[in-house]
Amino acid sequence: MSYRAPIADMLFTLEHAGGLAAARTEGLYAELDQETVAAIVGEAGDFATEVIAPLNRIGDREGCRLADGRVTTPAGWPDVYRRWAAAGWNGISAEEEHGGQGLPTALWALTSELWAQGSMAFGLCPLLTHGAIECLERHASPEIRERYLPRLVSGEWTATMNLTEPQAGSDLALLRARAERAGDGSYRISGQKIFITYGEHDMAENILHLVLARLPDAPEGTRGISLFLVPKRHVGPDGALGDHNDVVCAGIEEKLGIHGSPTCTMAFGERGGAVGYLVGEENRGLACMFTMMNNARLAVGLQGVAVAERATQAAIAYAHERRQGRADGEALSAIVAHPDVRRMLLTMKALTAAARGICYRAAVEIDRSRYAADEAERRAAHERASLLIPIAKAFGTEVGCTVASLGVQVHGGMGYVEETGAAQHLRDARIAPIYEGTNGIQAIDLVTRKLPQSDGATVRELIGEFAALAARLNEAGSPALGGTGARLAEAVEALSRATAWFSAPERDPAEALAGAGHNDPDAPRRAAVARFFAENVAVEADGLARAVMEGGASLAGDGADAALAF
Numbered sequence: 001m002s003y004r005a006p007i008a009d010m011l012f013t014l015e016h017a018g019g020l021a022a023a024r025t026e027g028l029y030a031e032l033d034q035e036t037v038a039a040i041v042g043e044a045g046d047f048a049t050e051v052i053a054p055l056n057r058i059g060d061r062e063g064c065r066l067a068d069g070r071v072t073t074p075a076g077w078p079d080v081y082r083r084w085a086a087a088g089w090n091g092i093s094a095e096e097e098h099g100g101q102g103l104p105t106a107l108w109a110l111t112s113e114l115w116a117q118g119s120m121a122f123g124l125c126p127l128l129t130h131g132a133i134e135c136l137e138r139h140a141s142p143e144i145r146e147r148y149l150p151r152l153v154s155g156e157w158t159a160t161m162n163l164t165e166p167q168a169g170s171d172l173a174l175l176r177a178r179a180e181r182a183g184d185g186s187y188r189i190s191g192q193k194i195f196i197t198y199g200e201h202d203m204a205e206n207i208l209h210l211v212l213a214r215l216p217d218a219p220e221g222t223r224g225i226s227l228f229l230v231p232k233r234h235v236g237p238d239g240a241l242g243d244h245n246d247v248v249c250a251g252i253e254e255k256l257g258i259h260g261s262p263t264c265t266m267a268f269g270e271r272g273g274a275v276g277y278l279v280g281e282e283n284r285g286l287a288c289m290f291t292m293m294n295n296a297r298l299a300v301g302l303q304g305v306a307v308a309e310r311a312t313q314a315a316i317a318y319a320h321e322r323r324q325g326r327a328d329g330e331a332l333s334a335i336v337a338h339p340d341v342r343r344m345l346l347t348m349k350a351l352t353a354a355a356r357g358i359c360y361r362a363a364v365e366i367d368r369s370r371y372a373a374d375e376a377e378r379r380a381a382h383e384r385a386s387l388l389i390p391i392a393k394a395f396g397t398e399v400g401c402t403v404a405s406l407g408v409q410v411h412g413g414m415g416y417v418e419e420t421g422a423a424q425h426l427r428d429a430r431i432a433p434i435y436e437g438t439n440g441i442q443a444i445d446l447v448t449r450k451l452p453q454s455d456g457a458t459v460r461e462l463i464g465e466f467a468a469l470a471a472r473l474n475e476a477g478s479p480a481l482g483g484t485g486a487r488l489a490e491a492v493e494a495l496s497r498a499t500a501w502f503s504a505p506e507r508d509p510a511e512a513l514a515g516a517g518h519n520d521p522d523a524p525r526r527a528a529v530a531r532f533f534a535e536n537v538a539v540e541a542d543g544l545a546r547a548v549m550e551g552g553a554s555l556a557g558d559g560a561d562a563a564l565a566f
Contacts, residue, residue, distance in 0.1 A: 059073075165193055196265070304396035306400075358391055401429045
C-alpha cells in the first residue's frame with residue numbers, strides 16, 4: 001500500500017498557511033499547544049492509515065446491498081466504524097456537556113481530511129453526523145438535545161441530511177415533502193427524498209434523519225420550509241430504543257464511485273406518517289439546515305484534498321517503480337526521471353497543498369468567529385470564513401478531480417484499468433464538485449453574496465494581506481523561493497482586477513454570472529475570483545513546490561528531486 005497519512009505536511013500547512021500559529025499568538029488556542037495538536041493528528045493519521053485505508057478497495061469492489069429495506073455495507077465496515085466511534089473521534093469538536101471533546105474546528109478539519117484519505121466513502125458517514133451535531137447544538141430544543149445528542153456525539157447513532165427530491169435538486173423552493181401537526185408537539189412527515197448518503201446502513205443501531213418539509217399553511221418558496229428530526233427508531237424518554245419509525249429505504253443508487261457509501265432513496269410516511277420533531281422554528285428550517293450545509297461544504301472541500309493526496313502518493317510510488325525509457329540516453333529509467341512525469345507529479349503536489357491551505361484557513365477563521373475575545377473581530381472572522389467557504393469547496397473539489405486525473409495519466413494504461421486503484425480515485429472524486437451545492441452555485445454565491453460583504457471591505461482586506469506577503473517575499477530575496485514573491489504579486493494584481501470587475505456597480509448581472517464559474521475558458525477577463533484566491537494561497541501553502549512547478553525549465557533539478565522523494 002502506497003498510502004501513509006502526511007502528518008508533517010498537514011501540521012505545517014495548519015500552522016502557517018492555515019494561520020494556526022498566528023491565531024495562537026492572539027490567544028485563540030491558548031490551551032492547544034503544538035505538541036497536543038501533533039499528538040491528536042498523529043493518532044488520527046495512524047487510524048486512517050492502518051485501519052480505514054485497507055477498507056477503500058474492499059468498499060469499491062463490494063459496494064452496498066439492499067434487501068427488505070435494510071442496507072448491508074461492505075465487509076469490515078461496521079467493525080471499523082464501531083472501533084472508530086469507540087476511540088472518541090466522532091465527538092472531537094462537539095460540546096463537552098453532550099460528551100464531546102470541545103476541540104476547535106481546525107482540529108476537526110484535519111481529522112475529517114484523514115478519514116477521507118483513508119476512504120472517501122467511509123468518511124462521508126462521520127461528515128454528516130458532525131454537521132447534524134452542530135445543527136442540533138445550535139437550533140434544537142433542550143429536550144431534543146438531551147435525548148439525542150449524547151449518543152449522536154458518541155457515534156452510537158449516525159445522522160443524515162434530507163434535502164433533495166426528484167423534482168427539486170438545488171432549488172429547494174420546489175420541495176413537496178409534507179409535515180402535519182400531530183397535536184402532541186410532534187409532527188407526521190410524508191414524502192420522498194433522494195440521494196441520501198448513509199440513509200440506511202448496518203454500522204449503527206439508530207439513524208437520525210434531518211428532513212426539510214412543508215407545513216400545510218406554510219408560505220410559498222424557501223420561506224415556508226421547516227426542519228424536522230426523524231429517527232429511524234423511536235427513542236423513549238429514558239433513551240431506550242423502540243420500534244421502527246415510518247421511514248424506509250426504498251432503493252440505493254448504482255454510482256460512478258464511492259461504492260462503499262450507500263446513496264439511498266428514503267420514503268417517509270407510507271404507513272400514515274413518520275414521527276418527527278421540529279428543529280428551530282416553523283418555516284425557518286432552511287436557516288437551521290444551512291448550519292449543517294455550510295459545515296458540509298468545508299468538509300467536501302477537504303474530501304477533494306484527501307483524494308488528491310491519495311492519488312499523488314500513489315502516482316509518486318508508481319513513478320519510482322515503473323521503468324520505461326532512458327532519461328539519460330543510456331540506462332533504463334524509472335519514469336520519475338522523465339521531465340513530463342515530474343511536471344505532472346509536482347503539479348499534483350502543489351495543487352493538493354494549495355487546496356489544503358485554503359480549507360485550513362477557512363477552519364481557523366470559523367474558530368475566530370466563535371472564540372475571538374472581541375465582538376468586532378468575531379464578526380470580521382465570520383465574514384472571512386463566509387468568503388472562503390465557497391472557494392474551499394469549489395477549488396478543493398476541482399483539485400481532487402484534476403489531481404486524480406493526472407494520477408491516471410502518470411500510471412498510463414495501468415491507471416485506466418482497475419488493478420492499480422488510480423481509476424478509483426478519479427471515480428470517487430467526481431461527485432464532490434456536484435454535491436453540497438454544485439461548484440457553479442458556489443461561484444455564484446461568491447460573486448453575488450460574499451464579495452459584497454461590508455461593501456467589499458472583507459475581500460479587500462484579504463487581498464491586502466496577500467499583497468503584504470508578496471512584498472515581504474520580495475524584500476527577503478531568498479534564493480530558495482526563486483521568483484515566488486514576484487509571481488504572488490502578479491497573482492494579487494490579477495485578483496484585485498477581477499474583484500473590481502465583479503464589484504463594479506454598473507456590471508450587468510448576467511455578465512457577472514457568466515464569469516462566476518472559475519474555469520470559464522471563454523471569459524479570460526472574468527476568470528473567477530475563486531481561482532485567483534486559490535493561486536494566491538497556493539504560493540503561501542507551498543511556495544517552493546509551486547515555484548518549481550511553474551518554472552518549467554527547473555523541473556529536472558534538485559528541487560524536484562526533494563519534492564518527489566519516495
